[in-house]
Amino acid sequence: MSTLLTVDDLKVSFPTRTGEINAVRGVSFTLGRERLGIVGESGSGKSQTGRAIMGLTPGHAKITAKTLNFDGIDLLHASPRQRRDLRGKRIAMILQDPKYSLNPVMTIGRQIIETLQTHEKVSWKQGRQRALDMLEAVQIRDPERVFDLYPHEVSGGMGQRVMIAMMLVCGPELLIADEPTSALDVTVQLDVLGILDKLVAERGMGLIFVSHDLRLVSSFCDRVIVMYAGRIVEELPSADLASAKHPYTQGLLNCLPRIGSDRHPLPVLERKAEWAQ
Amino acid sequence: MTATALSVSDMVVTFDEFVALNHVSLDVREGESFGIVGESGSGKSTLLRAVAGLNVFESGRLTVAGRSYSGAKRDRDFYRTVQMVFQDPYGSLHPRQTVDRLLLEPLAIHGFTDVDVRIARALDEVGLGSGFRFRYSHQLSGGQRQRIAIARALILEPKILLLDEPTSALDASIQAEILNLLEQARRERGLTFVMVSHDLGVISHMCDRLAVMRKGEVVETFAADALEKREFSADYTRQLLVASEGFRRG
Numbered sequence: 001m002s003t004l005l006t007v008d009d010l011k012v013s014f015p016t017r018t019g020e021i022n023a024v025r026g027v028s029f030t031l032g033r034e035r036l037g038i039v040g041e042s043g044s045g046k047s048q049t050g051r052a053i054m055g056l057t058p059g060h061a062k063i064t065a066k067t068l069n070f071d072g073i074d075l076l077h078a079s080p081r082q083r084r085d086l087r088g089k090r091i092a093m094i095l096q097d098p099k100y101s102l103n104p105v106m107t108i109g110r111q112i113i114e115t116l117q118t119h120e121k122v123s124w125k126q127g128r129q130r131a132l133d134m135l136e137a138v139q140i141r142d143p144e145r146v147f148d149l150y151p152h153e154v155s156g157g158m159g160q161r162v163m164i165a166m167m168l169v170c171g172p173e174l175l176i177a178d179e180p181t182s183a184l185d186v187t188v189q190l191d192v193l194g195i196l197d198k199l200v201a202e203r204g205m206g207l208i209f210v211s212h213d214l215r216l217v218s219s220f221c222d223r224v225i226v227m228y229a230g231r232i233v234e235e236l237p238s239a240d241l242a243s244a245k246h247p248y249t250q251g252l253l254n255c256l257p258r259i260g261s262d263r264h265p266l267p268v269l270e271r272k273a274e275w276a277q
Numbered sequence: 278m279t280a281t282a283l284s285v286s287d288m289v290v291t292f293d294e295f296v297a298l299n300h301v302s303l304d305v306r307e308g309e310s311f312g313i314v315g316e317s318g319s320g321k322s323t324l325l326r327a328v329a330g331l332n333v334f335e336s337g338r339l340t341v342a343g344r345s346y347s348g349a350k351r352d353r354d355f356y357r358t359v360q361m362v363f364q365d366p367y368g369s370l371h372p373r374q375t376v377d378r379l380l381l382e383p384l385a386i387h388g389f390t391d392v393d394v395r396i397a398r399a400l401d402e403v404g405l406g407s408g409f410r411f412r413y414s415h416q417l418s419g420g421q422r423q424r425i426a427i428a429r430a431l432i433l434e435p436k437i438l439l440l441d442e443p444t445s446a447l448d449a450s451i452q453a454e455i456l457n458l459l460e461q462a463r464r465e466r467g468l469t470f471v472m473v474s475h476d477l478g479v480i481s482h483m484c485d486r487l488a489v490m491r492k493g494e495v496v497e498t499f500a501a502d503a504l505e506k507r508e509f510s511a512d513y514t515r516q517l518l519v520a521s522e523g524f525r526r527g
Contacts, residue, residue: 041448042419156317185316186475186520193524212448219524255453257482259521260505265457266482269450 004174004206005031005053008067012048012057020062023048025230031174035200035207037217037238039252040227041269046210049227050176053208054093055083070174089119092167093176094196097183098159102151108135109147112166119170134165138195157188161195168199174206182211193220214241214252226252229276248275281340282307282437282469283328283359288337290320290327290493297323299493300337305437310463310470312484312501314477314517320493321473322364325439328471329361342436357387360430364442366422370414376400376425377410383433399428403458420451424458431462438463440472444479456483477504477521489514 012024024045029036040046051057053068055075068075070091073082095101103111112134113127122130128147135143138161151159160180167175180196181189197220200207211217218224218238226234226249234246244250251269283305290298298320305311313321326332328339330351339346342358363369370379380396389395397407403424414422423443430438443459444452456479463470474480480487481501489496489511496511503509504518 041450186477187316187516190520190524197524197526214449215523219526252450255450257453257456257476257478259478259481259518263482265460266453268453268457 003030003032004071006067006069007031007049007053008065010049010052010065010068011063012045012052013062014058015060015062022230023061024052027227027230027232029225029232029235031206031208033173033204033206034223035209035221037209037211037221037224038227039211039214039217039224041212041252043229044227045230046212046227047178050093050178050208050210053174054091054176055087056093085119088115088167088172089170090172091174091176092170092172093178094160094163094167094180096179098151098156098163099183102159102163104151106150107147108149108151108154108162112162112169115166116169130169131165134169135162137168137199138162138165139191140165155188156184157192160184160188160192164192164196164199168203171203172205174208175200176208176210178210179212180209181216182213214249215256228271231276233275246275247272279306279308281305282309282342283471284338284340285324285328286338288324288327288339289335290323290332291335297493298327298334301490301493301495302337303488303495303498305469305471307436308467308469309486310472310484312480312487313471313473313490314475314480314487315490316475316517318492319490321490322441323493324490325361325441325471325473329359329439330355353387356383356435357433358435359437359439360433360435361439361441362423362426362430362443365446366414366419366426367446369426370422372414375411375413376417379414379425380429380432383429387433395432399432402431402462403428418451419447420454423447423451423455427455427458427462431466434466435468437469437471440470442474443472445474445476452479459483477517481505489517 008028010024010027013020013022027049038046038049052063057063065076109131112131116122116127116130132143132147135146140146140158140161181192184192209217209221218241221238224236224238225232228248234244234249236244254267255269257266281304286302288298288301301324315321323332327334330349333349377396380399381392384392384395400407400409405421405424444455447455462468472483481504484501486498486500488498491513496513497509499509
């Protein structure tokens with residue numbers, strides 16, 4: 001399998017008045033055209049890892065790495081222009097909540113075409129056709145109608161489908177999904193995941209799926225990385241999740257209430273300082 | 278037979294033209310933990326809010342501890358009996374009040390005098406300790422905030438606790454801690470819970486019986502063990518159950 005993305009010893013830190021906060025402290029992994037899950041609690045650095053790859057880390061943060069390489073391009077030393085060309089075209093990102101991440105004053109169709117026109121020379125008419133095709137691909141029933149709607153006029157599930165459409169319209173090679181379904185209803189979650197799964201498989205993209213839900217991630221991805229306090233504590237294939245060795249991974253798995261298991265009180269996650277070393 | 282703690286019959290709530298609750302009836306027994314599941318817009322939160330007097334209900338009856346209520350007017354006694362914990366701990370605590378001030382408010386309203394002792398005890402009970410007493414909510418994590426919200430609800434020693442998605446804004450690991458805390462409080466004080474959630478796993482863990490709601494109506498009501506044995510009839514319940522089991526390819 002060809003390697004799409006190489007991350008070696010990635011560190012992200014934020015200087016504050018009370019000293020540096022190290023959000024990501026030496027994360028390394030490689031990604032081919034496969035589905036990789038990154039799991040952890042809030043503050044474990046999982047989102048910052050995704051953002052650093054995408055180039056969305058705030059300007060005052062410090063990013064260092066031995067290697068941060070996307071298909072031969074050194075992301076750390078890429079010019080802003082180069083990064084802009086990559087972003088949206090070859091690397092795309094789906095954010096958590098469509099309510100906040102779609103432009104509220106632009107119709108859905110225009111937003112999708114905007115993405116297209118940023119990266120390709122397409123006329124409005126061609127763009128419209130591609131946007132409509134894409135909306136259909138994410139199983140929106142009446143694309144013509146949705147094309148002219150504003151984001152506040154659609155439901156959360158539909159908003160998230162629109163975001164997926166917008167992110168995939170340029171045919172990216174790497175997709176980063178940061179909690180793509182956390183803001184959605186349980187019944188809608190599965191629909192959206194199903195669509196995402198199908199499109200990722202059809203188009204042979206690499207996918208990084210960031211979430212705090214270990215069970216969900218493991219059912220969706222080939223491989224899972226578990227993060228704690230900015231470091232990777234365990235990396236394992238999803239199929240072997242039951243035999244996870246690290247107590248933190250086991251804790252994450254066990255703390256979820258399950259139907260048909262009578263565990264009172266629920267096992268609570270232990271956190272040990274030495275795991276963060 | 279145990280007494281009924283809270284009874285709702287034929288409750289209707291409308292917002293202009295939209296019917297949010299369409300003749301909903303529920304009976305919650307004393308000491309019971311009762312769950313309500315459904316997707317957004319099913320009316321589950323509206324039901325809790327109508328019980329708590331945060332929404333007006335047009336018709337129907339609400340009986341709490343033997344007394345009837347209508348509209349949105351609730352007297353002080355009602356809030357000594359019924360307290361509510363909200364979904365989002367980032368929104369439900371006053372940002373400019375310290376924890377001490379937040380916990381003092383219900384005590385002052387209800388004319389308690391031994392406030393110091395009660396605040397210290399309430400903080401202890403939710404596992405925070407008095408070190409948190411003079412902090413602002415922005416200095417706390419999400420889980421700690423939800424603990425404060427629970428302390429605020431418990432400080433008046435209510436009989437019934439209304440829980441509106443108390444853990445859905447929290448991480449899975451923090452969720453376990455909060456659920457354990459709630460169970461412990463229920464056991465120690467013999468509380469009655471009415472808990473709303475979209476997560477069937479959480480409801481089946483916490484509750485004895487549950488109601489499934491959809492589009493402002495109760496689809497069905499059954500005991501929580503029936504979930505495991507699949508002894509329910511509505512197709513919608515099956516959909517929710519499948520959704521709670523996670524993603525499956527194919």
